[in-house]
Amino acid sequence: MSDQKNFSYDKAVARIEEIVRLLEQDDKSIDELSVLVKEASKLVKDCKSKLRMTEEDILKAFGEDENQ
Amino acid sequence: MQHPLSLSELNQLIQQALDIQLHPSYWVIAEIGELRDSPRGHAYLELVEKTDQQILAKIRGNIWSYTYRGISSRFSSITGQSLKPGMKVLAQVSVQFHEVYGLSLNIKDIDPNFTLGEKARKRQETIDRLTKEGLMELNRQFILPQVPQRVAIISSANAAGFEDFINQVDHNREGFQVHWKLYQATLQGDQAAASMTLAIEQVEMANQAHPFDLLVIIRGGGAQLDLDCFDDYGLAKAIANTTLPVVTGIGHERDESIVDMVAHTKMKTPTAVAAFILEGFREFEDLLEKHLKILERNAAYHLQKEERKISQHGHLLKSLFQNQKNRAQERTNLLQYRIRSLANQAIKLRSHQLETMEGIFKKEVQGILQQQKDKMESLKTDLIRLDPATFFKKGYTRSEINGLPISKANPQEGDQLTTYGAKTTIQSTIKSIENHE
Numbered sequence: 001m002s003d004q005k006n007f008s009y010d011k012a013v014a015r016i017e018e019i020v021r022l023l024e025q026d027d028k029s030i031d032e033l034s035v036l037v038k039e040a041s042k043l044v045k046d047c048k049s050k051l052r053m054t055e056e057d058i059l060k061a062f063g064e065d066e067n068q
Numbered sequence: 069m070q071h072p073l074s075l076s077e078l079n080q081l082i083q084q085a086l087d088i089q090l091h092p093s094y095w096v097i098a099e100i101g102e103l104r105d106s107p108r109g110h111a112y113l114e115l116v117e118k119t120d121q122q123i124l125a126k127i128r129g130n131i132w133s134y135t136y137r138g139i140s141s142r143f144s145s146i147t148g149q150s151l152k153p154g155m156k157v158l159a160q161v162s163v164q165f166h167e168v169y170g171l172s173l174n175i176k177d178i179d180p181n182f183t184l185g186e187k188a189r190k191r192q193e194t195i196d197r198l199t200k201e202g203l204m205e206l207n208r209q210f211i212l213p214q215v216p217q218r219v220a221i222i223s224s225a226n227a228a229g230f231e232d233f234i235n236q237v238d239h240n241r242e243g244f245q246v247h248w249k250l251y252q253a254t255l256q257g258d259q260a261a262a263s264m265t266l267a268i269e270q271v272e273m274a275n276q277a278h279p280f281d282l283l284v285i286i287r288g289g290g291a292q293l294d295l296d297c298f299d300d301y302g303l304a305k306a307i308a309n310t311t312l313p314v315v316t317g318i319g320h321e322r323d324e325s326i327v328d329m330v331a332h333t334k335m336k337t338p339t340a341v342a343a344f345i346l347e348g349f350r351e352f353e354d355l356l357e358k359h360l361k362i363l364e365r366n367a368a369y370h371l372q373k374e375e376r377k378i379s380q381h382g383h384l385l386k387s388l389f390q391n392q393k394n395r396a397q398e399r400t401n402l403l404q405y406r407i408r409s410l411a412n413q414a415i416k417l418r419s420h421q422l423e424t425m426e427g428i429f430k431k432e433v434q435g436i437l438q439q440q441k442d443k444m445e446s447l448k449t450d451l452i453r454l455d456p457a458t459f460f461k462k463g464y465t466r467s468e469i470n471g472l473p474i475s476k477a478n479p480q481e482g483d484q485l486t487t488y489g490a491k492t493t494i495q496s497t498i499k500s501i502e503n504h505e
Binding site for chain 1: 444451457476
């Protein structure tokens, strides 16, 4: 995840939604479809990871607060 | 006419007449007009009787040397002075007549007691006169200075008494400083009274520029003879009229002189005058010390009193201050307690609010996260659903013409068809087209 710093959750979600819309239009070749699906799948994975990390960060932040 | 006589016959007749008519000797009162001592020890005199201006009688006299020695020494020892012109004497005389030298008196004795009485009478006259003129007590009206620091001295520099006086005054054991100035005067003889009177005038003149505290007349040692000058009216008057108190130390054993009587204070000797002056210093010093002691005592008493007062004030102040401090301390403590409890309350409240907010926030965040998760899941599901692999797994295939799905490509017979399946890709040529619509 080298591009984690530049990773934007909102942009990723927007891209995934665009890809879903493109897939639903069904006017791409199977090769293009395959590339889009792969891209979307990766973005979904990244987003999930981002969410998990965010959750952990939040929990950690609150936890630290309690420890003070 | 009577038969004339020779001069010697006449003189003999006079002598015989005198011898018959006169007693062998007479006691005569007369004043000595002149007195000469001869080299052989005889005395030649002139006896006179006079009123104020006029000479009533005068006669020559002599005292032969052997008689003269006896008379003179007896006279001196009784009257304290020697025979001299101006004296009134009572003399035992015999009348002598000499054919060549004429009439004279041979003095056989002189009664000193008469002269003494005469002197006393004259002295009394002087006293009476001074009393009448109010001069006897005049000098005593001065208040004697307690510490006479400037002393005018009338004396003779070579008089033994003067030296004694200076020694005592200058070397007193307390080291008192007495400033003195000597006015020289002759202290005996005919000139003495006038000389001392002159000295008094000089002192008076000097006194105007630099005042003296005291005038001292001292004499001492030397002969006891001839103190008549201290009975002189002129000198007594000058002393009475001087502007300084006069202390005398004439140093004689006899009755006090008129100068002593007129002076403010009479001391026997110059040494006694010095002691008298120094005693004044001593008494004054004692007085000062007494005052000093009283002063010290009073000062100590007041100091103690003030010290007690201050100390009392100090205690009072301290206790007042302590009270104030305690009160302030209590007030501070109370305020501190209130601030702490208010602060605690506020903190608790805020803390509670914060906790609540935290809860809400957590919940919010959880919600958002969950929402996103759900969204992700749904997107994932969509992707799976739309993934061509999913169709292929179920046995469906997909056919394309020139990379376009059949539905979009408007297929014609003879077109090259590419069909994708799960495990295969098939190339075929369209033989016929059947429209289902």
